[in-house]
Amino acid sequence: MRESDVEAVLDALRSGWLTMGPRIQAFEAQFAAHVGAAHAVAVSSGTAAVHLAVRAVAASRVAVPALGGDAAAAAVRAFGGEVLLWDPPADPPPDAEALVVAHAFGTRAQVPAVEVPVVEDCRAALGLGVGRAGVAACWSFADGRPLAMGEGGCLTTDDEAIAARVRLLRQHAMTSGTWDRHRGHSDSYDVVDIGFNFRLDEPRAALGSSQLAHLTEARSTVEAIRVDDVDAAVEALREAGIGARGYTPLAPLPHAAEAAARLVLLEPGADREAVARALCA
Amino acid sequence: MEEEDLEAVAAVLRSGRLRAGEQVALFEREFAAHLGVAHAVAVSSGTSALQLAYQAVGVGPGDEVIVPSITFAASAATVVHLGGTPVFADVCGPHDIGVSVDDVAARITPRTKAICAVHYGGYPADVARLGELGPALIEDAAHSPDASRGGRMAGACGAASCFSFFSNKVLAVGEGGLLATDDDDVAERARGERSGAYNLRTDEPRAALLRSRMARMADDVAARRALTARYRSLLADVPGVIVPYTDAEVATSSCYVMPIVLSDAARQAPVRAQLRERHGIQTSLLYPAVHEFTAYRERFAASLPQAERVARSQVTLPLFGFMTHEQQDRVVAALAEAL
Numbered sequence: 001m002r003e004s005d006v007e008a009v010l011d012a013l014r015s016g017w018l019t020m021g022p023r024i025q026a027f028e029a030q031f032a033a034h035v036g037a038a039h040a041v042a043v044s045s046g047t048a049a050v051h052l053a054v055r056a057v058a059a060s061r062v063a064v065p066a067l068g069g070d071a072a073a074a075a076v077r078a079f080g081g082e083v084l085l086w087d088p089p090a091d092p093p094p095d096a097e098a099l100v101v102a103h104a105f106g107t108r109a110q111v112p113a114v115e116v117p118v119v120e121d122c123r124a125a126l127g128l129g130v131g132r133a134g135v136a137a138c139w140s141f142a143d144g145r146p147l148a149m150g151e152g153g154c155l156t157t158d159d160e161a162i163a164a165r166v167r168l169l170r171q172h173a174m175t176s177g178t179w180d181r182h183r184g185h186s187d188s189y190d191v192v193d194i195g196f197n198f199r200l201d202e203p204r205a206a207l208g209s210s211q212l213a214h215l216t217e218a219r220s221t222v223e224a225i226r227v228d229d230v231d232a233a234v235e236a237l238r239e240a241g242i243g244a245r246g247y248t249p250l251a252p253l254p255h256a257a258e259a260a261a262r263l264v265l266l267e268p269g270a271d272r273e274a275v276a277r278a279l280c281a
Numbered sequence: 282m283e284e285e286d287l288e289a290v291a292a293v294l295r296s297g298r299l300r301a302g303e304q305v306a307l308f309e310r311e312f313a314a315h316l317g318v319a320h321a322v323a324v325s326s327g328t329s330a331l332q333l334a335y336q337a338v339g340v341g342p343g344d345e346v347i348v349p350s351i352t353f354a355a356s357a358a359t360v361v362h363l364g365g366t367p368v369f370a371d372v373c374g375p376h377d378i379g380v381s382v383d384d385v386a387a388r389i390t391p392r393t394k395a396i397c398a399v400h401y402g403g404y405p406a407d408v409a410r411l412g413e414l415g416p417a418l419i420e421d422a423a424h425s426p427d428a429s430r431g432g433r434m435a436g437a438c439g440a441a442s443c444f445s446f447f448s449n450k451v452l453a454v455g456e457g458g459l460l461a462t463d464d465d466d467v468a469e470r471a472r473g474e475r476s477g478a479y480n481l482r483t484d485e486p487r488a489a490l491l492r493s494r495m496a497r498m499a500d501d502v503a504a505r506r507a508l509t510a511r512y513r514s515l516l517a518d519v520p521g522v523i524v525p526y527t528d529a530e531v532a533t534s535s536c537y538v539m540p541i542v543l544s545d546a547a548r549q550a551p552v553r554a555q556l557r558e559r560h561g562i563q564t565s566l567l568y569p570a571v572h573e574f575t576a577y578r579e580r581f582a583a584s585l586p587q588a589e590r591v592a593r594s595q596v597t598l599p600l601f602g603f604m605t606h607e608q609q610d611r612v613v614a615a616l617a618e619a620l
Contacts, residue, residue: 001294001295001297005294006291006294006295009290009291009294009486010287010290010291013282013286013287013290013490014282014287016282017448018448018453018454018455019447019448019455019456020448044325044326044456044480045325045480045482046480047479047480048479048480051479074477074478074479075478077478078362078478078479142300143298143299143300143484144300148299149299149484150299150300150483150484150485150486150487151300151325151480151482151483151484172328172353172354172355172358173358173576174354188566188569189569190574190575191354191358191571191574191575191576191577192574192575192576193576194358194361194362194576195354195358196328196358196362197325197326197327197328197329197355197456199326199456200456201448201454201455201456202455203290203455203486204455204486207294
């Protein structure tokens with residue numbers, strides 16, 4: 001956080017324009033250019049971006065990676081779709097109508113060459129050069145990410161229809177402008193679908209723009225360490241004063257090199273050396 | 282936006298700790314104390330609060346929730362996201378744009394899981410009677426962060442209440458909301474689901490801003506009440522205008538907006554257009570009837586004569602805490618001219 005970032009937020013607050021304004025538009029244009037996509041739609045969180053991507057793709061059966069696919073699985077279920085668990089580097093399920101690839105834990109996942117739409121979960125991957133391989137990419141600006149707003153996210157895409165759908169659904173599926181002229185309404189609106197409030201606001205967009213201007217290379221925001229006993233590892237780390245939480249993938253992973261792919265996720269900034277010592281103590 | 286607001290936000294930003302922490306916890310405690318309830322759960326928006334409230338009282342597939350049609354669509358959309366069915370209810374009429382208790386009662390079925398009471402414009406609905414009907418009462422208090430009825434705070438009466446801190450609300454932060462409740466289980470479920478399938482969390486900068494602005498809320502609401510009282514006396518001389526609610530109700534309202542209803546619905550569009558084009562006065566429409574929107578009118582059809590009448594004849598006049606008497610006089614003069 002630089003003083004210029006703080007000033008950008010204060011400027012937004014002083015302007016009195018807190019939502020749906022010029023700073024969001026500016027940030028979207030800048031972030032789209034940064035990723036190299038045609039469109040960017042700023043939203044309230046990376047999770048929101050995943051939810052809206054799933055809805056925009058609108059597939060009934062979506063393949064989700066067993067490792068790192070939690071948010072995507074929840075989004076597919078919330079949409080009423082069927083989750084097909086997939087364990088890369090195995091081939092995706094052949095009956096999948098869409099695929100979510102998760103660049104989890106600061107790594108670049110392989111994006112398989114498939115005929116169906118691919119959504120890239122890039123929430124932990126800003127700066128890794130990913131997010132251009134699918135129909136949409138989902139980004140997170142949570143605390144601890146290279147670009148951090150507190151809570152925030154974005155969906156990028158080259159597909160104009162997807163961008164329009166996500167813009168609509170993030171704001172209650174409200175369409176502005178004249179509606180149903182013969183009713184004699186003016187300055188009214190219609191609600192054309194069951195939408196959400198997944199908007200980002202002006203102060204956070206200002207923070208995003210300011211940070212984007214000095215964004216350097218990526219740093220891994222979540223350190224993942226494979227262990228045999230997740231509970232014991234988390235306990236040992238807590239006793240050593242290191243923040244950690246256990247993580248179990250969505251399904252057993254037959255292709256994992258190690259016998260067990262149970263992970264401990266460390267809070268951003270945790271010291272790996274200290275962790276190794278704590279776990280071996 | 283005052284200097285202390287900016288300083289509060291700047292301090293949090295400089296600390297480098299942005300995710301929900303101390304500021305959010307303090308804001309929740311302060312808002313709960315303001316309402317006189319046990320628990321407050323700060324979230325990303327009023328919509329998020331509604332979804333968590335309905336979810337916390339068990340709304341799911343096959344359940345019905347009775348929702349007034351004169352409200353923001355989110356009061357109903359959140360029901361649908363949980364797999365439930367919004368059952369639209371009528372409002373009392375031009376003199377009281379709150380939900381009709383009798384109409385709600387008539388729509389209760391064995392599938393009714395909750396009733397949504399919307400405190401329209403900051404004027405609390407009849408929660409005392411609604412709460413006696415049986416199903417869990419969810420208060421949509423997006424308009425009423427500081428209002429009461431019968432001596433009870435709006436937002437302290439039902440199973441859960443939902444607040445909004447959207448940019449145009451009485452207490453505003455940009456995007457923000459809050460769920461309040463006295464029920465331990467509701468609070469625990471809401472906190473859990475806040476980081477469940479969806480991310481409905483808020484963050485430290487917004488909580489710091491809310492705490493700072495909340496300190497001035499009582500003064501702002503007092504100014505709104507005084508302006509509303511003055512509007513009412515000025516509008517009494519304008520024929521063709523129905524001003525809902527009573528002077529007594531204004532005294533305990535949040536006075537979020539200044540709603541009027543035109544006797545002649547045909548005047549709604551031309552009056553709004555003339556105010557905008559000839560005088561640069563922006564009015565709003567609170568609200569089009571939700572059951573008449575494309576997303577609802579076939580799937581959740583209803584016939585609601587009072588709501589339909591209000592939707593066609595309602596005009597919301599400018600009102601904000603630092604509005605001047607000159608500005609008010611201009612609005613009323615322009616309205617009288619347009620009528």
